[in-house]
């Protein structure tokens with residue numbers, strides 16, 4: 001089935017999530033839809049599969065304009081979508097999930113469906129036991145179930161929204177095999193991703209979205225440099241900052257290995273000195289967060305050595321890291337950084353590093369008021385943190401960090417902030433570094449990495465490159481390393 005998007009628009013309030021999107025996907029191909037988080041990919045795919053309605057524009061299947069009111073109508077015409085968050089029902093059996101959305105539930109239907117499930121599973125080499133509960137499946141197996149369910153309902157276009165998030169490497173290899181097989185059998189596959197390397201591995205053609213618009217399309221053979229250029233755009237980093245002579249080593253990593261259940265990044269060696277800013281670049285989920293959390297004492301490294309201000313910190317508790325002047329700013333402001341339900345005053349009380357058992361509420365309130373003014377937070381001591389805007393939550397998080405930190409570990413410190421707040425945050429950070437803090441920060445924004453980093457660590461495909469000198473690195477070089485070239 002050939003697919004055409006023509007002048008698709010979708011607004012969510014003030015956000016123009018899809019802005020005049022037009023492109024074509026050829027039948028029987030694997031087509032990549034690539035873009036950073038928030039580019040508008042899921043929105044477009046939800047429109048295509050009938051989950052949400054477009055504001056304007058036209059969709060054509062094999063040349064015919066179509067109008068879907070809901071996902072069932074889309075599937076009836078052959079378009080099925082696997083969502084970023086699975087829509088299956090975990091307590092039910094595989095067979096019951098396979099039957100979801102079918103009209104009748106007669107005994108004969110169940111046995112026919114069972115046979116259907118088994119035939120389709122065999123065709124793709126899936127091992128799905130009809131009677132097992134879905135709760136027992138891995139994410140990869142839940143995807144397999146959803147693939148056979150959609151195929152059994154007549155899908156000829158299959159949309160995969162970020163399917164490699166949360167699956168292991170062998171599962172990914174298996175998934176890619178399946179996608180190639182589906183395309184060979186005539187299905188049109190749309191593969192949505194923000195991971196450059198996945199798009200490069202798999203797709204014959206890639207359309208790149210940025211801020212709701214199509215910014216380009218490439219057809220095999222294409223280079224990762226082309227994709228990077230499209231994804232991140234022209235970079236305009238100014239690269240001027242006050243030089244700070246680096247001081248004593250604050251953080252020393254020797255042959256460190258960090259890992260979680262799906263990713264392992266070995267051989268990280270780095271010395272960060274007082275006054276240095278080190279940017280961690282890479283596609284999201286390449287190990288930057290693992291490194292930051294290991295340096296904060298939140299997750300133990302698998303191997304290697306961490307020293308802070310000369311002291312070996314392996315197997316030390318988080319409190320010992322705090323005592324040595326380490327501060328960690330997580331990306332999930334409300335999930336990890338702040339406590340929803342508590343107000344600003346209560347946060348400042350929690351962040352005290354004293355051993356007093358009683359709280360002097362008047363003093364606490366005054367302290368909160370002073371910090372709110374100093375950090376320009378739009379809110380008052382009684383404001384609950386969840387009522388603050390993202391920019392003000394970030395200001396609050398920075399206000400909670402002690403002033404005498406030696407090492408600041410920042411995960412996406414400016415993600416989702418407007419320009420004014422972004423500049424404000426960096427002004428604070430640059431002041432901290434003048435006072436002698438070493439700063440490690442991760443960012444998906446190449447401009448931000450190039451503009452502020454003295455040195456850059458690039459994470460890609462389970463590896464970390466030798467630290468690059470910030471001033472000598474071009475956006476092109478950085479993009480290629482992120483894309484896995486030259487590591």
Ligand SMILES: Nc1ncnc2c1ncn2[C@@H]1O[C@H](COP(=O)(O)OP(=O)(O)O)[C@@H](O)[C@H]1O
Nearest residue numbers: 012015017035036037038039040041042043044
């Ligand atoms: N249901 C919604 N309500 C409000 N805003 C939304 C909704 N869905 C998406 N958005 C916004 O639309 C933009 C595009 O989002 P999305 O299509 O999910 O991007 P992507 O899948 O490329 O990460 C983002 O700014 C997002 O916050």
Ligand SMILES: [Mg+2]
Nearest residue numbers: 041042043084
């Ligand atoms: Mg998405």
